[in-house]
Amino acid sequence: MKKIVNEDTDCPIKRTLDIIGGKWKLRLISQIGKETRRYGELKKLIPEISEKMLIQELKSLVAFGIVKKKSFKEIPPRVEYTLSEKGFEVLPIIEIMKEFGKAN
Amino acid sequence: MKKIVNEDTDCPIKRTLDIIGGKWKLRLISQIGKETRRYGELKKLIPEISEKMLIQELKSLVAFGIVKKKSFKEIPPRVEYTLSEKGFEVLPIIEIMKEFGKAN
Numbered sequence: 500m501k502k503i504v505n506e507d508t509d510c511p512i513k514r515t516l517d518i519i520g521g522k523w524k525l526r527l528i529s530q531i532g533k534e535t536r537r538y539g540e541l542k543k544l545i546p547e548i549s550e551k552m553l554i555q556e557l558k559s560l561v562a563f564g565i566v567k568k569k570s571f572k573e574i575p576p577r578v579e580y581t582l583s584e585k586g587f588e589v590l591p592i593i594e595i596m597k598e599f600g601k602a603n
Numbered sequence: 604m605k606k607i608v609n610e611d612t613d614c615p616i617k618r619t620l621d622i623i624g625g626k627w628k629l630r631l632i633s634q635i636g637k638e639t640r641r642y643g644e645l646k647k648l649i650p651e652i653s654e655k656m657l658i659q660e661l662k663s664l665v666a667f668g669i670v671k672k673k674s675f676k677e678i679p680p681r682v683e684y685t686l687s688e689k690g691f692e693v694l695p696i697i698e699i700m701k702e703f704g705k706a707n
Contacts, residue, residue, distance in 0.1 A: 510630065510704075511700070511701040511702075511703075511704025511705045512629050512630050512633055512697060512700055512701055512704055513630065513704070514704035514705075514707065515700040515701070515703050515704035515707070516626060516629065516630075516700075518703075518704075518707060519703075520624075520625075520626065521624075522620060522624065525616055525620065526614065526616050526617065526620075529616055585707060588703060588706070588707075589703065591699060592696070592699050592700055592703060593616060595695060595696050595699055596615070596616055596619040596620075596696055597615040597616055597619070598615075599615075599619050599622075599623075599692060599693065599696060600614075600615030600616055600617070600618035600619035600622075601615045601618075602692070603618065603619075603622060603689060603692075
């Protein structure tokens with residue numbers, strides 16, 4: 500009998516895509532990686548992302564606990580982004596996607 | 604020295620996201636899996652996808668060589684979808700994303 504289980508109810512892939520899906524998030528996570536990145540660096544690393552989208556996606560990644568944001572009370576203000584523990588759990592997904600991208 | 608290599612040029616993650624990115628493709632690939640699926644089954648399995656989007660995403664997956672489409676000259680017409688070899692290469696990405704989704 501073929502498996503026709505309606506996967507809508509609590510689908511783990513949907514859950515993952517809610518957190519790290521879309522055009523930019525995996526690329527941002529990959530660029531932060533094990534480094535500490537500032538906003539300007541990320542903009543340089545992914546030039547085709549708009550300022551608005553970069554701010555929005557970083558905000559979402561921080562809200563989901565994937566990225567940690569550290570602000571320094573300096574003039575001009577300094578903000579640094581690093582991966583959280585949960586963020587490091589995404590790196591194996593990125594590695595396997597890189598392999599697929601290289602092979603295809 | 605921090606790595607600031609502009610990753611825009613030929614980014615494997617971008618390449619992978621071009622092929623299997625977006626809200627629906629990974630879920631469709633997961634639902635086809637090792638089975639042979641018909642359009643109606645896929646619609647039942649992912650009820651919130653619109654007819655238009657299902658047709659569009661299946662068309663794109665076939666065009667990228669991820670999914671094979673077989674049409675039977677019957678009345679009513681019968682169409683079956685299965686994963687190609689390249690499609691089977693996506694299943695490990697889906698497995699690792701499922702693990703992440705379950706854990707988060």
